[in-house]
Amino acid sequence: MGIRPATRHGQNFLIDLNLHRLIVDTANLDERDVVLEVGTGTGAITQLIAERAGAVVTVEIDGHMFDLASEMLLDFDNVTMLHVDALRNKNNFNPAVSEAVGAQLAAAPNRRLKLVANLPYNIATPILSNLLSWEHSPHSMVATIQKELGERMAAQPWSKDYSALSVWFQCQADVEIVRVMPPSVFWPEPKVDSAIVKVVIDPARRAAVPDLGYFHQFTKAIFLHRRKFLRANVVAAMKGTLDKAQVDEVMAEMGFAEDARTEQLDVATLLKLTELFRRRAPDWTMS
């Protein structure tokens, strides 16, 4: 069976075997690990993962690739292959994926979930982002993604890439760019540079966010126009729930300068700000 890469499925295969190894080594796998791989492709990375992890759930949308990988992975009894779209929609995993991962996590004591994947770039953001609020909380993620996405995940206040996405990852995890890679390590070559990122969840930091859903929505709302003055962003976000005077009360309590901008706020400050609004408007949702 030959391979005809389907652009619509983000099929860019990693052809440098050293990089396969780097991805799997970076994940530090052992018997306790249940690995979710989104995008089985030919099954080459899956095989390396299966040799080290307790169990692998690998998901492939393309029937041709699924058949090819099924042959390749025939000898591995710790691999569950799913021929489905990994996502039900932008904000949710396919329930079949959730069920398969849940079953493997429950199959032995002390199991933990890790994502290891050369992700299809068109769905890299929802996959990584949804994992952070999934019913199966991951231990860590190692993934190949667009370099630009990795930079946004790891960005610090004041930088051009700092956004609600950076805050969403950093409020609960450490983000590290392990390796930047040129298009030439893939076939066919993507149009952009890529990066291997490692995201390790910090349970204590995560537990310090009183309401992750509220925090996520609130930061998304105030980062919509992140270069604008913070006050204008908050007034717009709270419109219909709190009036300007009520917003100004909170801004004064935080001691912000009038010309404070959203892009300068670090995670700790954003958490404090969110809590003040959550107390005043617990039922607020982003419109």
Ligand SMILES: C[S@@+](CC[C@H](N)C(=O)[O-])C[C@H]1O[C@@H](n2cnc3c(N)ncnc32)[C@H](O)[C@@H]1O
């Ligand atoms: C970047 S390739 C990686 C393949 C393989 N892991 C490798 O590195 O050689 C991404 C794979 O994800 C599959 N894919 C794309 N969209 C998907 C989706 N929504 N759900 C599951 N698999 C998907 C593609 O068909 C493709 O095989």
